[in-house]
Amino acid sequence: MTQSGDECGRVPDPVVERLSVYSRVLTVMLREGAITISSADLSERTGFSATQIRRDLAFFGQFGTPGVGYDVWRLHARLERILGVDIERRVVIVGAGNLGTALIGYTGFREHNFRIVAAFDIAPGRVGVTTQQGVRIHHVADLGRIVADEKAEIAVLAVPVAAAQPALDVVVKAGLRAVLNFAPTQLAVPPGVRLRNVDLSVEMGALSFYLGQDS
């Protein structure tokens, strides 16, 4: 059942991830002054096959011109709309240790229209601090109230393994439906909550594995 223009059936995870890449490449091309781009050009810039790119875009209707390609500005705008990054997304960081503070300082968030509105920790030495970037570190006990006040939508978990599940429970109870977890551990989420994991230990393990393969 094709809707007004935003959603068309269930979109495979790999497709969503590639859309993000397309969007990023188009941002660069816009700056370069490109007017149109073919799937073959996009293929060269992303490493994904031209067929795959056309197929991915076809999930959301057809906006290419046969014989010409895609209008860069229009396609970019459309992708940002689909990904929901045309509006500012408000993010909270849970855990203000090594990684948490690095994330707060990461300029890439702003560039992609994500705004860190607050951070949380439980260590007395960290709570109450305001970072260089102007992000206030609150106690996790205040998370529910602040998430509501700040209208945050996404939580990033940068806490130790042992604190990850409790932290997730807190952000879910606060009503957040999208969570990015950096703790290398399996977490249980209630249905309706989207959890994505960035697992450094898995990444390193995989690289280590391949070292032993082709040698």
Added chain:
Amino acid sequence: MTQSGDECGRVPDPVVERLSVYSRVLTVMLREGAITISSADLSERTGFSATQIRRDLAFFGQFGTPGVGYDVWRLHARLERILGVDIERRVVIVGAGNLGTALIGYTGFREHNFRIVAAFDIAPGRVGVTTQQGVRIHHVADLGRIVADEKAEIAVLAVPVAAAQPALDVVVKAGLRAVLNFAPTQLAVPPGVRLRNVDLSVEMGALSFYLGQDS
């Protein structure tokens, strides 16, 4: 063609990633004093199906006992061997900014037998510094020599987007065959070099997308 016990045909990427998770769970179970574990138990602890777990392990021969399960110690040792994390892997960090220093301070590396032997940057204020953890920050110009001296095997790229491809070229020229890239950009690698990407911008984009879906 089953070899002496390490490799059996091409192993799918998803399998390798799950092996890492199994290994981590088994480490915990060892500490808890568990002797044997069934695929059903592992399933509960990892969220992967019992069938999938058995199938994954079957890639490397059979080491379960019908009616009993797997010997925790033996399976753990076997997985660490397969992943190549039974021996210490030496790692260099390229880029000692926000993220790079957070990675240097990340204790999880040591726990999984990865040792950060050096870091690299080009900013005069950073080069020459030795971090709290005892990691020396060198100039990228010295990367080739130090990688050889330190017998490093894995590079982690924590540099800005614009510096990522040059940085990759440098580490490849230095002979490194496994690279973990944090810069949100597509990189070109010569064949034989394993590149894995941790792309925060893709992760956030995907979460943002799902926010717009189920609401």
Added chain:
DNA sequence: ATGTGTGAAGTGCTTCACAGCG
């Protein structure tokens, strides 16, 4: 009885091949 290992079936993403439009 209980739990592994695996052929066979199923599922879902990717690639091919080409009709059709500009």
Added chain:
DNA sequence: CGCTGTGAAGCACTTCACACAT
């Protein structure tokens, strides 16, 4: 002619179902 959009085929990973080992 060039490039999109897509049915059909291909491929790869996952799940089913069950023989077999203890």
